[in-house]
Amino acid sequence: KENEIRIVTSYNVNNDYKNVIIEMEAKTRIKIIQNGSKLYIGFQVCYLEDNHNIRQCYHCQKFEHTAKECRNKEEQPKCLYCAENHHSKVCPNKRNKNKYKCCNCGESHTSNSKTCKVFMRQIARQIQNTNYNTLN
Numbered sequence: 001k002e003n004e005i006r007i008v009t010s011y012n013v014n015n016d017y018k019n020v021i022i023e024m025e026a027k028t029r030i031k032i033i034q035n036g037s038k039l040y041i042g043f044q045v046c047y048l049e050d051n052h053n054i055r056q057c058y059h060c061q062k063f064e065h066t067a068k069e070c071r072n073k074e075e076q077p078k079c080l081y082c083a084e085n086h087h088s089k090v091c092p093n094k095r096n097k098n099k100y101k102c103c104n105c106g107e108s109h110t111s112n113s114k115t116c117k118v119f120m121r122q123i124a125r126q127i128q129n130t131n132y133n134t135l136n
Contacts, residue, residue, distance in 0.1 A: 004028075005039075021051055026132045054122045058088070061103045061111040063122045078103045080111045 005028065010020040024032075032039055032048055039046040059067040061078045076085035082093040083103035093099035102111045104118040113119065 020046075029132070050127075052123045052126050054119065054126065056112060063104070063118065078111070083111065 004024065006023045008021040008023055010018055012018050037048045039048055054063060055066055056063050057065050057067050057070045057072075058080070059070045059077050060072040060075070061080060061083075062072075065071075067073075077087050078084075079086050079091045079093075080088035081091045081101075082099050083101040083106075084091075084093075088094070098108075100108050100110050102109050102113060102116055102118075104111055105116055107116065109115060
């Protein structure tokens with residue numbers, strides 16, 4: 001139905017905030033964006049942003065597949081924290097942010113960082129390939 005908003009899932013961020021994933025028609029989404037990406041529910045102001053589900057492998061840390069589908073299973077795993085060849089859960093550098101290294105871009109952050117250039121290119125590609133059905 002037009003203007004219908006459907007709750008897909010929700011989860012608590014902390015005691016004060018909750019994230020809610022919703023679906024809506026493209027026309028409704030556009031109206032909300034034109035309203036500053038704010039949705040008013042009763043006396044609450046909810047800020048909306050598109051949800052981008054970027055798949056990442058926790059074996060090789062690359063994008064667009066999961067560990068189950070990884071083509072590099074015969075190789076040593078890549079660490080999420082330091083990009084070395086070991087499992088992330090046994091990383092000696094896990095708590096030392098000065099040792100963080102992304103195995104996707106080589107910068108000094110974890111391989112699942114939302115600020116990673118490679119991750120942001122994945123989001124840009126997903127946005128470009130998403131049909132927001134704005135012609136209807």
